Amino acid sequence: MIDDLTDVRNRLIPPGRLHQVAALLNMPHLDETAAHDDDAPRAQQQVALYTRIANWAQLSAQAAAQPGASDAHETTEQYAYLIEYTDQHTKGWHPAPSEHSDGITLADTAETVARTVLLRYLTHLAEHRDDYQLWLVDSLSLRASVWHMNSAETHRRGRHRNWASTAPTFKEIKIPPHAVEIRTPSQIHRIMDHHNAP
Numbered sequence: 001m002i003d004d005l006t007d008v009r010n011r012l013i014p015p016g017r018l019h020q021v022a023a024l025l026n027m028p029h030l031d032e033t034a035a036h037d038d039d040a041p042r043a044q045q046q047v048a049l050y051t052r053i054a055n056w057a058q059l060s061a062q063a064a065a066q067p068g069a070s071d072a073h074e075t076t077e078q079y080a081y082l083i084e085y086t087d088q089h090t091k092g093w094h095p096a097p098s099e100h101s102d103g104i105t106l107a108d109t110a111e112t113v114a115r116t117v118l119l120r121y122l123t124h125l126a127e128h129r130d131d132y133q134l135w136l137v138d139s140l141s142l143r144a145s146v147w148h149m150n151s152a153e154t155h156r157r158g159r160h161r162n163w164a165s166t167a168p169t170f171k172e173i174k175i176p177p178h179a180v181e182i183r184t185p186s187q188i189h190r191i192m193d194h195h196n197a198p
Contacts, residue, residue, distance in 0.1 A: 014195060015194040022053055045194070077106070077150070079178075081144055082146075083096045085135075086143070102166065110147070110177075110179035113146045113179065114144040114181035121142070138185060142182070142183045143183075144180070145167065145180050146177055146180070147175060152175050
């Protein structure tokens with residue numbers, strides 16, 4: 001246990017990263033939290049987010065301690081995800097650049113995957129902003145679509161057998177995603193500004 005407040009202060013996570021932690025913990029109302037904290041000073045944002053995460057973690061621990069709760073969440077499923085972009089100069093949604101824009105992951109719900117991969121992708125963009133400078137326009141919107149692998153495979157059975165079982169394939173053959181998460185231009189700029197704040 002760390003008791004030195006100076007050491008703890010040196011280990012504090014910036015608000016952008018805290019939003020990612022909150023998404024990984026499957027906290028509800030992340031967008032409302034970000035909008036509410038947007039005008040607050042960075043230190044106040046950190047305090048508010050750490051407090052909300054601590055409260056949620058305590059509730060989650062109580063829920064996990066209930067009989068049968070651990071067994072219910074041990075069975076994680078496979079999900080395929082695809083991150084796409086659009087803006088005022090682009091018609092429709094297109095695969096976002098980088099190797100982080102699609103893949104397969106384990107999770108409990110499609111909604112958790114959508115939130116987590118979108119925040120992870122935005123963190124990647126913030127950390128490599130110079131590499132994506134020509135692409136990061138003010139009107140950029142991002143979307144994460146997520147498919148439950150077993151359900152999508154069942155839906156696909158009997159057609160396109162030779163196609164790979166990936167999110168781009170599921171989109172191409174028009175299998176509806178099980179969860180969709182969208183970030184608007186203002187939300188994207190807010191998250192990236194939080195991440196890059198000194």
